[in-house]
Amino acid sequence: MNLNNLRKYGLFLFFVGFVLLSFIFDYNVGEGIYDNFLQFTLTMIKFLPAVFVLIGLFDTWVDREVIERHLGNDSNYLSFIWAILLSGTTVGGLYVAFPVAHSLLKKGASLRIIFTYIGAAAICRIPMTLFEASYVGIKFTLIRLFTSIPLIIISSILLEKYLKSRGYQISDDLAS
Template identity: 35%
Template sequence: MKTAIKKYWFLFVMVLCNLIIWTYDPEIGKTALAFSGKNFINFRFILTPVFICIGLMDVWVEREKMIRIMGANSGVKGITVAILSGTITAVPIYVLLPVAGVLLKKGCRISNVVLFLCTSASIRIPLLLFEISSLGISFTLMRFCLNLFAVFAIAFIIEGLLSDKDRKEIYGNAEKL
């Protein structure tokens, strides 16, 4: 029981908060519980297919092939693949973290993984289309160029700041996944 509490302490705190709200104001408690339930169901429906795809990627894609595509010596090809794969994602950001873990496990360069994450968060195609329709093409192009510059800066600064010990630790933690 103690290990379950340690592992899921945040869930227990949230359930306790919902119960306190429910006892204080049952109407708000009912709304909060319904909202929590909808979010949990949404979370499960999104994560299940993503984890299946991640498992298939982990099994089907060979490490050597992934190292050639996005590894340390992949150069422009790895950067291009990271950015393109990041722009076509249309999932919540919390789903991208397991994908990043598998990419690291497969030997992808850290800057390419950061490029993938940052592009997925800020330069998605659906987001660009929405911006074009509501804010105009000139604003969208300016934001796209500035974001692209920021994404490159973030990725290569992070990789440059990491020591060899840090890199080994990151790749070692990814291997445990």
């Protein structure tokens, strides 16, 4: 493990030390945080490795040409519908949408589609929407979806225009 790796795990090592000390000195705050950490880690293990394997398979199996045609710069309005449908199947949260979006972008999807996908993945994930409808009401869910989706699409188009004018390039090293 070189110095750079050690730096990446710096916070984690610090956290491990903090938790150990908390248990030794019976510090409640540290123990409570550790409980949360354990629970959230277990939740992540339930799907994260599978998601990354799926992303890997997507990278090797799906042709760039297919993505470019349906989600690329010259794709039509249908591409927004694909992006929103795809976002509905996202599991977990935004943190899962980022690596998926990154893979799509590298395969030739346009920036507006990427941002539509991320935005929609935040608010239209199917299991979450069902939860919302049952606790807060279907009317609320429908109002929220129908007001936010157009805003997400419009802002994605504007963000793409802005980033293109600034010559935005996506980083390649970490996630490749």
